[in-house]
Amino acid sequence: MPDESASLDRLSLNQITTDKRSLEETVRACARADIRWIGAWRHKIQEDPVHSAKLIRDAGLRTSSLCRGGFFPAATAGERRKRIEDNRHAIDEAATLGTDTLVLVCGPASGRDIGAARDMVIDGIGEIVPYAEKCGIRLAIEPLHPMYAAERSVIVTLEQANKIAAQFPPERVGVIVDVFHVWWDPQVYEQIAAAGSRIFGFHVSDWMVPLPDMLMGRGMMGKGIIEIRRLRNAVERAGYIGPIEVEIFNHEIWNTPLDILLRQMKESYLEAV
Amino acid sequence: MPDESASLDRLSLNQITTDKRSLEETVRACARADIRWIGAWRHKIQEDPVHSAKLIRDAGLRTSSLCRGGFFPAATAGERRKRIEDNRHAIDEAATLGTDTLVLVCGPASGRDIGAARDMVIDGIGEIVPYAEKCGIRLAIEPLHPMYAAERSVIVTLEQANKIAAQFPPERVGVIVDVFHVWWDPQVYEQIAAAGSRIFGFHVSDWMVPLPDMLMGRGMMGKGIIEIRRLRNAVERAGYIGPIEVEIFNHEIWNTPLDILLRQMKESYLEAV
Numbered sequence: 001m002p003d004e005s006a007s008l009d010r011l012s013l014n015q016i017t018t019d020k021r022s023l024e025e026t027v028r029a030c031a032r033a034d035i036r037w038i039g040a041w042r043h044k045i046q047e048d049p050v051h052s053a054k055l056i057r058d059a060g061l062r063t064s065s066l067c068r069g070g071f072f073p074a075a076t077a078g079e080r081r082k083r084i085e086d087n088r089h090a091i092d093e094a095a096t097l098g099t100d101t102l103v104l105v106c107g108p109a110s111g112r113d114i115g116a117a118r119d120m121v122i123d124g125i126g127e128i129v130p131y132a133e134k135c136g137i138r139l140a141i142e143p144l145h146p147m148y149a150a151e152r153s154v155i156v157t158l159e160q161a162n163k164i165a166a167q168f169p170p171e172r173v174g175v176i177v178d179v180f181h182v183w184w185d186p187q188v189y190e191q192i193a194a195a196g197s198r199i200f201g202f203h204v205s206d207w208m209v210p211l212p213d214m215l216m217g218r219g220m221m222g223k224g225i226i227e228i229r230r231l232r233n234a235v236e237r238a239g240y241i242g243p244i245e246v247e248i249f250n251h252e253i254w255n256t257p258l259d260i261l262l263r264q265m266k267e268s269y270l271e272a273v
Numbered sequence: 274m275p276d277e278s279a280s281l282d283r284l285s286l287n288q289i290t291t292d293k294r295s296l297e298e299t300v301r302a303c304a305r306a307d308i309r310w311i312g313a314w315r316h317k318i319q320e321d322p323v324h325s326a327k328l329i330r331d332a333g334l335r336t337s338s339l340c341r342g343g344f345f346p347a348a349t350a351g352e353r354r355k356r357i358e359d360n361r362h363a364i365d366e367a368a369t370l371g372t373d374t375l376v377l378v379c380g381p382a383s384g385r386d387i388g389a390a391r392d393m394v395i396d397g398i399g400e401i402v403p404y405a406e407k408c409g410i411r412l413a414i415e416p417l418h419p420m421y422a423a424e425r426s427v428i429v430t431l432e433q434a435n436k437i438a439a440q441f442p443p444e445r446v447g448v449i450v451d452v453f454h455v456w457w458d459p460q461v462y463e464q465i466a467a468a469g470s471r472i473f474g475f476h477v478s479d480w481m482v483p484l485p486d487m488l489m490g491r492g493m494m495g496k497g498i499i500e501i502r503r504l505r506n507a508v509e510r511a512g513y514i515g516p517i518e519v520e521i522f523n524h525e526i527w528n529t530p531l532d533i534l535l536r537q538m539k540e541s542y543l544e545a546v
Contacts, residue, residue: 112498118459147420149457150482150498160459184422186391186433209423214487225385225423 009267011269012037012064014247015044018261020218020254023052027059033262037064039203039245040097051094056097063099064243065066065140065176065201071107072124073117073154080273083107087128095116095135101200102132103176104141106155108148117154122164129168141165144177145184145212158182158191165198174198177235178247180205181217183226191215192234197238204228204273218248220264222272232273244273284542285310285337287476288317289518291534293527296325300332306535310337312476312518313370315363322369329370336372337516338413338449338474339363344380345397346390346427353393356380360401368408374473375405375518377414379428381421390427394435402441413473414438415449418457420487431455432463438471447471450508451520453478454490456499465507472513477546478521491521493537495545505546517546528542 013035018026021243023044030038038061043051045066056063069090074080094102104125109117125139141161144153155161161175175195181202182188192199206224211217221228232244244266253261285331296317303311311334318325318339329336340361347353362493367375377398382390398412405412414434417426428434434448448468453476455461465472479497484490494501505517519538526534 074386087425109498112500114457145420146418146457147484147487150480150484156457157459184387184419184429186430192399207423211420211423211487214420225382227387 004190008034008269009036010242010244010267011035012039012243013246013262013265014039014067015041015065015246017248017253017265018248018258019230019249021258022149024055025258027056027061029258029262030061032259033266035262035266036060037062037243037245038132039064039067039134039243039247040099041067042093045097046089046093046270053097053270060064063097064245065099065103066094066097066103068142069101069102069128069139069223070104070153073107073109073120075110076263080124084127087124088131091128091132091135091137094137100136101138101140103201104139105144106141106153108151109154114154118160118255121155122167125168125173127162128158129172133172138171138200139173141173141174142178143181145181156187157187157188158195161192162198165195174200176201176203177231177240178203179226179231180207183207188231191235192231192238196238199235199238201242201245202232202235202240203245203247204232204269205246206272216251218250220248220253221246221268223268244269281307281539281542282309283515283517284308284539285312285338285516285518286535286538287312287518288314289340290519290521290526290538293401296529297328298531300329300334302531302535303334304332305532306539308535308539309333310335310516310518312337312340312516312520313372314340315366318370319362319366322366326370336370337365338372338376339367339370340376341378341415342375342412343377343426344402346380346382346393348383353397357397357400360397363403364405364408364410365399367410373409374411374413376474376524378414378417379414379426381424382427387422388429391433394428396442398437398441398446402445404444411444411473412446413449414446415451415453418454430458430460431468432460435464435468435471438468443471447473449474449476450504450513451476451478452499452501452504453480456480456504461504462507465504465511469511472508472511474515474518475505475508476518476520477505477511477542478519479545489524490520491523493521493526494519494541496541501545517542
C-alpha cells in the first residue's frame, strides 16, 4: 500500500504562487505536472468566471477554493453595504468555478477601534451566510498573522476564527489553517483540534529566517522554520482530508519558470509537508 | 489639582529611542528636558556599570528598568549554561544601576521545535530566580509581537507570559506590557487584568500604517493605530502606576537632534498616552 503522505493527490496550487501568469498558463502547467487542484484568486478569474471555469475544467483540474471574500469593516454603513455586495459576487464566482469554499480575509479596521472592526466582521459574515447557503458555498475564515492586523485582517488567531465560526452552522462557516499565519501561536494545536470538522482548508508555505519581507517573504516548504508536517498531522487528526494549497507570495518564486517551479513545489511538498 | 494623566512624572526614555547617543549625552538631554527616568540598555552601560550608574544619578535621573536579559533557548546544554551566566551578569548590572527590574526578551528557538524552546525559557527563568531574589531584582517577561517569534522571542502573547510568571513568586517574576507587541491580541484586555500586580513595566510607541519596517518601523505615539490610552487605562486599572517607557526603534527618530526629539516625545506622550 503506498504511503499516503507521499501522494500528490491532495496538492493544490494556490494561484498567488504563480501570480505573474494567466490562469490559462497556470492550469496548463498544472496539467503537465499532474497537479489536480488549483486555489483560484478573484483578480485572475473575475473578468470571465464562466470561461475561467471552463479553462480549469478542460485542463482536468478542480478548484479547491476561491480567494478571497471578506474585508468587512469600513467607516460608513454605505461602504460596508458595498463590501457585502462584493462578497455576494465572490460567492457567485465560487459557485461558477465549481468550488464549495470561499476564503475570507476579514479586513483591517478603518481607524483605531479594532474591537468595533471585529464586530463588523461578525455582522458581515452574518449578512452573507444566507446567500452562501443558497449557493452551496462554505465560508472559510482565514486568521492572518498578527503582523497584518493593521492592514489586512483584524482576525489574527485561530481561536478568534473558531469563536466566530461557532456562531453559524458548522457546514456553512469554518476556518482556513495556514501554517504561515498560525505557526507562532501557543494555542495552535489546541485550536486546530477545537476546529475539527470546521477546518475547510489547509495552506502551506514556510517562514524564512530572517524573513526577507513582511508580505513577499514567504518561502517554499522546508526552507524555513515552521513545523509543517506536525501541523499537517494535527489538521488530519482533527478530520481534515481535503486539498492542501501551496500559497507563496515571493518575487523570486514568481519569476521562476512555471515548469521548474511546479517541479520544485512537488518535491518540497513530498519532503516537508 | 493638576490632571495626573497630563503629568510627565512617569515618563521614562527607553534608551533604544536614542540608540546613536552615548549614555552621557542622553542623560544630560533628559535633565535639560526635565525627564526623570531612563530605561537603560545593556550595550550602553555594561562596559562600566558603576560609572553609568553615577552618570544617571548625577543627572538627577532614576533607572526604570534594564533591557535585556533572556535569550534562554540554545542547541546545547553548554550554550544554555552560558546564557544563564549572562543573565546573572545582567542581574548584577541592574542592581548596580539601582533599578529593580530586568526585562527579559526570551529568545528564539535554535531550530524548528518552538515547544522545546518554550520549555527552555521556563527552565532558564527558574535557574535565575534565586539569584534575582538575592539581588532584589524583579524579572519582567516581555512578550514580543509574533512577527519576532522566529528571531527574538518564542514568548509572543501576554497570556503565555502570565502563565510562565504564575509559576514563580509574584513579587519576583512578572511581565512587561508593550503596546507595540500586544495591541493586536484579542485577549489583551483580559490578560492585562489577569496580570494585575505582576505588571512590572509599560512601554509605548506606535504601529504605523503601512509599517515601514519589521524592526525599525515603530512610530512616535499618536502616529499610528494603537489605542495607547485605552491600553494605559487598562494597565492602570490592573494596578500599574510605575514609569512608562517610550521605546522606539526608528532610524528617523535616531537621527533627530536630541533636544528636538525629547520635546516631540513629551508632546506626543501628553497627547496620545
